Amino acid sequence: MLRSKSKRDRIKELEEKRLGWAALPITERMAENEAVISRLFGKSDDLVIQTYPRESFSFMVVYLENMADRKQIEEFIVSPILNQVQEGVPAKKGWIQNTVSTSAGLKTAVHFADVADLIIRGGVALFMDGQSFAYTIPLTSWKSRTIEEPQSQTMVRGPREGFVEMIADNIPLLRRRISTPMLYFESLRAGKITQTKIVIGYIEGLVDKKVLNHIRSKLSMLETDKLFETGMLEELLKENKLTPFPVFLSTERPDVAASALTEGKVIIMMEGTPFCIIAPATFWAFFQAAEDYYQNYDIASLVRIIRLIAYAIGLAFPAAYIAVTTFHQELIPSELLISLAAQREGVPFPAFVEALLMEVIFEILREAGVRMPRPVGSAVSIVGAIVIGESAVAAGLVSPAIVIVVSLTAISSFVAPYYSFSGASRLLRFLLMVIAATLGIYGMIIFFIALVIHLASLTSAGVPYFQPFAPFSLDQQKDGFLRMPLWMTNTKLYKRIQKKQESGGSA
Known part of the structure; x- marks a missing residue:
């Protein structure tokens, strides 16, 4: 029984075939060139091969439908060439550069690899009978999204332009x-x-x-x-x-x-x-936002401290609640301890299960709010959190205190300027809750020591992840945990550019 080929084997086989065909040189015979192009693109319905046979001169235009602009092809390539053929101009040397109206991007290719690469990206290939090369012309027609304000990194003050897909x-x-x-x-x-x-x-x-x-x-x-x-x-x-x-x-x-x-x-x-x-x-760069530099340095420094505190709350607050209420009640003031005990009276679950239940429910609501259509997504997530929280307390499944803990944790997790960075705290939060439920505060201390060691061992493009604190750099403290005034920062770019220009442009 023959074993079916794996996906990687099939990809490798197709890649070898494609490279073999693409490495072929363009010939003087247009029929052979057309056959190679057909092999490269298979039986794709959007491949357009238009041949224009004439007694004295024949040529062929190849492009992908809806990738290249057909109107421009007819206006700038086909019609001018046909007009010149009727006048007998093709006998003149270099006539094609003067004929094609969009000759700014006109290039020549001698292998099918270069031709196929341009066609895939919306270009046009022009083959001529009797010539062992092809002309390639970029005439893309796809539309790009207009430049608008970024949705993932909004700010009160600052530029409103954002990158697009092109x-x-x-x-x-x-x-x-x-x-x-x-x-x-x-x-x-x-x-x-x-x-x-x-x-x-x-x-x-x-x-x-x-x-x-x-x-x-x-x-x-x-x-x-x-x-x-x-x-x-x-x-x-x-x-x-x-x-x-x-x-x-x-x-x-x-x-x-x-x-x-x-x-x-x-x-x-x-x-x-x-x-x-x-x-x-670096680790600290994820607490810095572009808006920090568009407002006064003292306000920006305060906001950075708030972000760091919010990140710590989002990571450790539920675990701290579990550890204190389960193992270390002596750390809670007497009045608050009595209030918590009264709230938990009749709750059937321990603090860990109670917190885990609410955290899982919130994560479900968060994902539902993101995946649902925008007009209803935010409303469902907010209303759902309120209704489920109140219903859970009224049913005696959880205490009011855990609703406050989970709500504050959820709000704090959104403070980080970069969404990808908050994902790590979401994952580690559950691990820390398990550790707090088994080892208490001591387990949390061990966890944070291991976390700092892990962060200090990471690198980003070969640079230590915990810079400028590990290794310590005094010069980089001007824009690290706090933001110093702009007049204190070193204009390194200007000085290095000026030095390079004075040295005659040598690096």
Whole structure:
């Protein structure tokens, strides 16, 4: 009995066939070129092959329907060539460059790999009988989303522009904010099937070369069949695969990405998603928001402290409630202890089951609110939380105190500026609740010691995750846990650019 091929084996076989056909050179015979194109794209219904046979001159236009603009093809390519054929111009050397109206992006290709790559991305291939090369012309027709305010990182004061799914639209948003020729962009493709375009951005002379080379090396060694979003790329680029903490910042705000570039960091953009990756990232960077720099430094420092406190509440408050009420009642004031005992009278579950039940219910409501249609999602999550909380207390399943604990925990979990970072606390919260229910406060202390050790061992693009505290850097404290006044910060970008210009442009 023959064993069926695995998915990876089938992909590898198809990839070898595709590479074999793509490596073939373009011939002078148009019929052979048409046959190779048909093999490359199979029996795809959206493949358009239009041949124009003439007695003195024949040519062929190949493109994908709805990917290339058919109107522009007829207006700028087919009609001008047919007019020149009637006038007998094709005998002249270099006539095609003067004929095609959109010759700005006109290139030549001698292998089918280059032709297929452009056709897939909305271009047009022009084959001519008797010529062993093809002309490629970019005439994409797909529509991109208009630039609008980001939904995941809202703010009261600041720019309202956000990245979109097209890299070609995102790069100008950065160029407008950083007017220096030393802002470089490098592109590559990843994903054996998807061949997704990835762009690396950095400022030459300011970027850390070790970080840049580390990212280049990681991207060049990617082994994956598909890439659709930067979240998939983040997981593949992680050095430590077992940590729940994100080691890269993810943003859809151009001002945040531009600020990271001026700090010597690297950004990674991907076609098809408005989110870009910032590397390296530190633990403390997830408590910093773009709005911190658009308001006074003392207010920004206070807000950062509040975010850190809120994160601690979101992580440890339910576990602390379980540990104190179960093992360490002596830590509770007498009046509060009597009140809690009165509330828990008649509740059939211990504190751990009570807290776990409410946390699971809230997580279900949170996911329901996210997945449901927007007009009803927020209403269902809010009303559902209120109704279920009151009903659970009235039925005697939980005490009123645990409703307060879970509500405050839920609100605190939304304070973090980056949604991906709050996901780690959601996961660790349940683990900490189990530890608190078995080992009490002592178990929580052991957990936090292990957590700090784990965080200190992480790296982001080769940079310690716990910088600037481990290892300690006094200079970076100006914009670490607190934000110092802007006049105290070092204008490192200007000084390094000026130094490079004075040295004659050498790095």
